[in-house]
Amino acid sequence: MYNDMKNIMDNNINKFYKLISNNNFKKSGVYIESLILNLLKEEAKTSNKEFYTEFKDNYNKVRYDGYAPNGLFDRNESLVFEIKCCTNIESLNYIKNKNLIYHQVLPYKKSINNIKIDKFIYIITLDLTEEQTQEFTNIAQEINNRIEFWDIKWINKLIENHKEKYQELISNIDSLALDTIINRNIYNKKDAWKNDRDIYIKELQNNFKADRLVLMLGAGASIDAGIPNWDELCTELLSSLTKKLMKEKDLTLDEKSSMLLNEKLKKENGNSPLLQIRYIRAGLKEEFEKSLQNILYANCTFNSPLLKEITKLANPPRNRKGLKSIINFNFDDLIEVNLNKLNINNKSIYRESDKEDTDALSIYHVHGYIPSKHSKKGDNELSPLVFSEEGYHKVFQEPYHWSNLVQLNHLKESTCLLIGLSMTDPNLRRILEIAAKKTNEQCHHYVILKREDLIDKSLPAAKAENIALKKFNLANYGIQEEVMKELGINILWIESYQEIPGIIKKIRKS
Secondary structure, X not given: OHXXXXXXXXXXHHHHHHHHHHOOOOOXXXXXXXXXXXXXXXXXXXXXXXXXXXXXXXXXXXXXXXXEOOOOOOOOOOEEEEEEOOOOHHHHHHHOOHHHHHHHHOOOOOEEOOEEOOEEEEEEXXXXXXXXXXXXXXXXXXXXXXXXXXXXXXXXXXXXXXXXXXXXXXXXXXXXXXXXXXXXXXXXXXXXXXXXXXXXXXXXXXXXXXXXXXXXXXXXXXXXXXXOOHHHHHHHXXXXXXXXXXXXXXXXXXXXXXXXXXXXXXXXXXXXXXXXXXXXXXXXXXHHHHHHHHHHHOOOOOOOHHHXXXXXXXXXXXXOOOEEEEEEOOOOOHHHHHHHHOOOOEEEEOOOOOOOOOOOEEEEEOOOOOOOOOOOOOHHHHOOOOOOHHHHHHHHHOOOOHHHHHHHHHHHHOEEEEEOOOOOOHHHHHHHHHHHHHOOOOOOEEEEEEOOOOOOOOXXXXXXXXXXXXXXXXXXXXXXXXXXXXXXXXXXXXXXHHHHHHHHHHHHOO
């Protein structure tokens, strides 16, 4: 694809954008934005004028893509630019939302922080029809007569004015896109991400009010209640296996030798949890699921601040459903136990044959289910666990596997908040990417992730090394955010996992 980009000979952004879209390249927005900003910068340069990217106020509350204090082309008025990338009519309809435009323009009057503002320019990457142009003109007249909308004709004018620069930009588009991401974040104020988090929480509140919110829970949602993580599960299961084998062979090992043996077995399986579980399952045979159940709940308290807030969120508000459903990647029944304590009607769904109950909150255990107390003998045998190499191969290779369809349908039709997930599961990332493609690449899902700063705490904060690391952190977080946006996800950053219950509480108290 990149070679194709470099071989574009005609100066037409339509074909450039089509090329990216046809290759399903999710960074198309950043590519187009980088191209346009650099062309605007070139236009200013040739006119001996100034152009600034990532224009923002001193409080970092409003931020736009570009600012030309002395105008561009033959215009001498100050211009603020906001680039809106769209590929089709659906994304165009989203952009021309009057309330959205109003709130973006609202902070600007005639000036902000002594910076003069004459015109607010929306750049739209589509060739607007006369009817569409008139619609935008009407919006501008209704909201603020200082708003203008530029479509692809203006972009083509930029390209025509700077043909050589355009070819240079195309040939270096990868590095330019990366520079745009880094520049967008490296000069952000320290706590700018908290402003974004507040906006995302408000959006989650609105989705909760509209009965559109779905929780997707990973291992991190159960750990504070005493459920072991993957590594701990593997270690304990491996210990069960070695004890079983020693007993069968009438052999004994002291604790130190047993630990050395377990470490050796881990290395034999490449330190891969998936390979280890496959090995353990083969060794434990029919005892595997019983051993797993015992280890899973050995130190479980069945409660935690996070579980308490999730349970309250699941309690239907008056005349509303509230939480639409829960997709649980864990085997445990902690959610069910806590819901039952408050008499919240719920149903566990962990097999293809299980049906939803319209009067109950559905809890989908898409990787299998091992309840702490069995209601029916043999239920586990009918719930294949996605816990070892062969299990992951099955769901990855079968696109129509029921658990894949459950995830995909919820991602397409609802707004999902992901909690306790590391986002490294390749099957989940694949499903997210498919869903993003089917929903016109809009970012309407959210994941809570912890910020891991790379600061050297042994050095003073003002040291050059730490200043550089702080800037690198900002760039690194920015790149992570762009990667997640490719999957249709916004990141709610936290500094401590103890913050998560408070976020859930804010969503509920909307």
